[in-house]
Amino acid sequence: MMSxxxxxxxxxxxxxxxxxxxxxxxxxxxxxxxxxxxxxxxxLRLINFAHGEVYMLGGYVALFISWQFGFxxxxxxxxxxxxxxxxxxxxxxxASMLICGFIxxxxxxxxxxxxxxxxxxxxxxxxIGVSLLLQYAGALFLxxxxxxxxxxxxxxxxxxxxITLSQPSxxxxxxxxxxxxxxxxxxxxxxxQIKQERSKFDLSPAGVAIRDEKNRADQEFNKAQTxxxxxxxxxxxxxxxxxxxxxSILLMLGLNLLVNFTKMGRAxxxxxxxxxxASLMGINVNKVVTLTFFIGSALAGAGAMMNTTFLGTPMxxxxxxxxxxxxxxxxxxxxxxxxxxxxxxxxLMGMAETLVVWLGYGSYRDAVAFVILILVLLFxxxxxxxxxxxxxx
Amino acid sequence: xxxxxxxxxxxxxxAFAAVALSACNSSTPAPTDGGTTPSxxxxxxxxxxxxxxxxxxxxPFTVKEGEVIRIGLVASRQGELRPWGxxxxxxxxxxxxxxxxDTADGDPNKLIIEGHEIQLVVQDSNSDxxxxxxxxxxxxxxxxxxxxxxxxxGITATISDVAFSNSLPLVAVGATRTDLSAKGSHFFRVCYTxxxxxxxxxxxxxxxxxxxxxxxxxxxxxxxxxxLSESFSAKFKELGGEIVDEQxxxxxxxxxxxxxxxxxxxxxxxxxxxxxxxxVGPLARQIREAGMxxxxxxxxxGWDSDQLLTxxxxxxxxxxxxxHYNSLEDRPEVKTFLDAWKKKYNANPGTTMGALGYxxxxxxxxxxxxxxxxxxxxxxxxxxxMVINALENTENFxxxxxxxTLKGRNGDPAKRALVVEVTKEGQKFAKAFEAxxxxxx
Numbered sequence: 048m049m050s051x052x053x054x055x056x057x058x059x060x061x062x063x064x065x066x067x068x069x070x071x072x073x074x075x076x077x078x079x080x081x082x083x084x085x086x087x088x089x090x091l092r093l094i095n096f097a098h099g100e101v102y103m104l105g106g107y108v109a110l111f112i113s114w115q116f117g118f119x120x121x122x123x124x125x126x127x128x129x130x131x132x133x134x135x136x137x138x139x140x141x142a143s144m145l146i147c148g149f150i151x152x153x154x155x156x157x158x159x160x161x162x163x164x165x166x167x168x169x170x171x172x173x174x175i176g177v178s179l180l181l182q183y184a185g186a187l188f189l190x191x192x193x194x195x196x197x198x199x200x201x202x203x204x205x206x207x208x209x210i211t212l213s214q215p216s217x218x219x220x221x222x223x224x225x226x227x228x229x230x231x232x233x234x235x236x237x238x239x240q241i242k243q244e245r246s247k248f249d250l251s252p253a254g255v256a257i258r259d260e261k262n263r264a265d266q267e268f269n270k271a272q273t274x275x276x277x278x279x280x281x282x283x284x285x286x287x288x289x290x291x292x293x294x295s296i297l298l299m300l301g302l303n304l305l306v307n308f309t310k311m312g313r314a315x316x317x318x319x320x321x322x323x324x325a326s327l328m329g330i331n332v333n334k335v336v337t338l339t340f341f342i343g344s345a346l347a348g349a350g351a352m353m354n355t356t357f358l359g360t361p362m363x364x365x366x367x368x369x370x371x372x373x374x375x376x377x378x379x380x381x382x383x384x385x386x387x388x389x390x391x392x393x394x395l396m397g398m399a400e401t402l403v404v405w406l407g408y409g410s411y412r413d414a415v416a417f418v419i420l421i422l423v424l425l426f427x428x429x430x431x432x433x434x435x436x437x438x439x440x
Numbered sequence: 441x442x443x444x445x446x447x448x449x450x451x452x453x454x455a456f457a458a459v460a461l462s463a464c465n466s467s468t469p470a471p472t473d474g475g476t477t478p479s480x481x482x483x484x485x486x487x488x489x490x491x492x493x494x495x496x497x498x499x500p501f502t503v504k505e506g507e508v509i510r511i512g513l514v515a516s517r518q519g520e521l522r523p524w525g526x527x528x529x530x531x532x533x534x535x536x537x538x539x540x541x542d543t544a545d546g547d548p549n550k551l552i553i554e555g556h557e558i559q560l561v562v563q564d565s566n567s568d569x570x571x572x573x574x575x576x577x578x579x580x581x582x583x584x585x586x587x588x589x590x591x592x593x594g595i596t597a598t599i600s601d602v603a604f605s606n607s608l609p610l611v612a613v614g615a616t617r618t619d620l621s622a623k624g625s626h627f628f629r630v631c632y633t634x635x636x637x638x639x640x641x642x643x644x645x646x647x648x649x650x651x652x653x654x655x656x657x658x659x660x661x662x663x664x665x666x667x668l669s670e671s672f673s674a675k676f677k678e679l680g681g682e683i684v685d686e687q688x689x690x691x692x693x694x695x696x697x698x699x700x701x702x703x704x705x706x707x708x709x710x711x712x713x714x715x716x717x718x719x720v721g722p723l724a725r726q727i728r729e730a731g732m733x734x735x736x737x738x739x740x741x742g743w744d745s746d747q748l749l750t751x752x753x754x755x756x757x758x759x760x761x762x763x764h765y766n767s768l769e770d771r772p773e774v775k776t777f778l779d780a781w782k783k784k785y786n787a788n789p790g791t792t793m794g795a796l797g798y799x800x801x802x803x804x805x806x807x808x809x810x811x812x813x814x815x816x817x818x819x820x821x822x823x824x825x826m827v828i829n830a831l832e833n834t835e836n837f838x839x840x841x842x843x844x845t846l847k848g849r850n851g852d853p854a855k856r857a858l859v860v861e862v863t864k865e866g867q868k869f870a871k872a873f874e875a876x877x878x879x880x881x
Contacts (some may be wrong), residue, residue: 066702269707409688
């Protein structure tokens with residue numbers, strides 16, 4: 048894998064279940080952001096390029112709240128023992144969603160509504176303008192240098208769960224235990240020795256001998272570990288990411304309920320089907336558009352809050368660009384305008400990217416996402432679940 | 441509108457998105473870039489040395505007796521490199537203030553050497569190579585005898601071109617890309633090169649930590665990271681170790697679970713993360729979350745930021761990386777420098793570029809002083825080629841980041857490199873490596 052193409056024999060099939068899970072976790076976040084693109088497109092036929100920036104602002108909202116509760120860089124340096132709670136996470140999530148929702152609503156009201164009667168391309172350019180405005184104006188006011196990130200202590204769900212799929216043989220486990228005992232013994236000896244030395248890395252000849260013994264034991268342990276690992280197939284689930292996944296799924300189910308089983312949802316679907324006729328039928332389309340922007344932006348805010356909190360992503364005002372583009376591709380892939388399409392597109396993208404990495408082509412990951420997009424658009428121009436019906440204007 | 445036009449506009453938008461994505465990846469500047477060009481030897485004539493590198497040909501910039509001598513500094517005071525750029529310009533300002541206070545000319549705010557007032561003129565590069573070039577040209581128009589800058593290799597390369605075509609010396613602050621010094625005899629730096637820090641970490645990993653099977657994570661979008669991974673793996677293999685896996689990611693990626701799962705299957709002894717702290721922090725967190733809890737994490741000077749501790753959390757504590765100097769070192773130069781910095785700016789320098797900016801300015805002023813002396817002795821006005829010559833003949837200049845010798849080294853000083861450990865209190869000194877000992881086969 049170092050150079051050239053990987054050999055198929057190189058593939059580790061024991062990793063595959065783990066990679067499938069990874070793809071699912073990654074895809075859920077793509078899906079969450081993609082929903083915002085698809086909902087706005089569905090109603091207004093507008094690609095809201097500022098969606099990525101709403102996402103970016105959501106990260107900052109979460110950051111500021113964590114700072115309010117004392118999880119600052121300074122507190123961290125002073126070895127603060129403060130720990131987060133589910134309540135704080137919930138507060139961060141709701142605040143990010145609400146504030147992002149209002150920002151989205153504001154963008155629609157100030158930038159897109161005046162352009163609604165103009166040609167569609169004018170609204171598209173306006174969207175790009177809003178996106179750039181938020182990136183560069185944000186850089187003037189928001190902390191971005193060095194890029195701040197949310198302290199991991201905010202998240203009380205650290206650590207991981209493990210699901211074992213196949214057990215290693217008793218023999219290799221015993222060998223591992225024996226190697227571990229030797230290693231522990233050697234480590235203790237070395238730790239004793241360090242107390243008499245000037246520093247861990249400035250050793251006397253006796254110290255060097257003991258260190259080398261320890262290192263040898265370490266390598267024996269590592270060999271035994273490799274044998275065990277090869278026999279054991281397991282899935283490691285970081286708890287934070289599980290929380291992320293469950294929250295994303297709950298939010299998507301909530302959206303599904305709203306769109307399919309409420310009066311407002313019916314209005315949204317009607318406006319999406321035919322904006323002008325819906326308005327003639329007495330549907331308050333402005334209210335529908337407002338709600339659409341609010342919900343889409345709130346979902347982006349949720350995605351941003353979870354990504355920054357559980358993954359430790361550092362923030363700049365440009366950090367919405369990449370997730371925005373990825374999610375947009377996911378939305379187009381699934382069929383822009385279709386809500387189940389966005390979810391499917393997001394999951395598919397996450398899965399495809401992870402499998403490409405598994406195959407050893409990690410450096411072509413983004414390229415593969417776009418190749419898939421081009422293929423889908425060639426054969427199904429409307430996306431996987433997009434309507435192939437002729438659009439009447 | 442018909443169905444067909446909708447298809448086309450979608451395709452157009454997708455293509456636009458693709459361009460936007462690739463642009464956002466490639467536009468990220470690299471503070472330090474990789475490269476592995478060995479430096480040739482210089483020729484020694486009697487007491488002084490002339491470099492074997494191509495010499496600038498334009499007539500030098502000359503300053504008449506008693507006139508002001510200006511030194512130009514290009515710094516990234518805005519843009520993505522601001523933390524480093526601000527430190528470098530603050531370091532330069534501190535150096536100038538100290539020098540001015542030291543000279544016994546009656547005015548603590550003016551630096552006067554042999555009847556010449558020395559001034560520092562600063563221009564902003566906005567963290568961008570093209571704007572860095574403009575800044576350098578502006579400084580040339582303002583009449584400078586030499587240039588200082590930058591913290592990033594990409595910007596330094598464009599400044600170096602401007603300096604070369606105007607026969608001006610350039611002292612680079614934190615540009616570690618190896619091939620920069622081959623451009624011409626006008627180029628000098630006060631930092632080590634990437635050809636050193638990779639091998640330093642390899643030696644440390646193999647000999648001091650006893651690691652034999654390493655995995656690497658490389659940021660494909662950063663020449664710095666790819667170069668560092670290359671020089672690390674070359675030395676590590678030469679020592680007898682094995683690189684069992686290399687995974688790639690790109691600047692601004694946030695989720696690394698896929699590559700990490702691949703690495704985990706190879707069960708390495710330790711992991712080398714050659715990218716910048718922005719991605720290294722989350723990467724470290726996710727490596728630990730994926731169940732690789734014991735493998736030591738190592739990296740290069742791209743880790744150098746306090747922010748690493750928040751983005752990396754407990755996962756990054758105990759990691760080792762290569763740095764230019766350490767604020768906890770007990771050398772007197774370091775103590776004096778930190779005291780002066782705290783007095784002037786009320787805080788500690790956030791990055792090592794504070795010390796390197798300070799060193800490069802003091803070195804430049806020292807070279808100007810030596811050039812003035814030489815001009816006086818020969819009864820000629822001082823010019824920029826004399827400063828180049830003075831820099832070339834620098835020996836054992838006492839810098840905060842260690843002694844700097846440029847004589848016969850083609851612009852690359854034999855600097856010490858420090859391995860530091862990340863702790864909650866900051867960077868703790870682990871071990872120092874002398875350049876010549878590391879590079880020896």
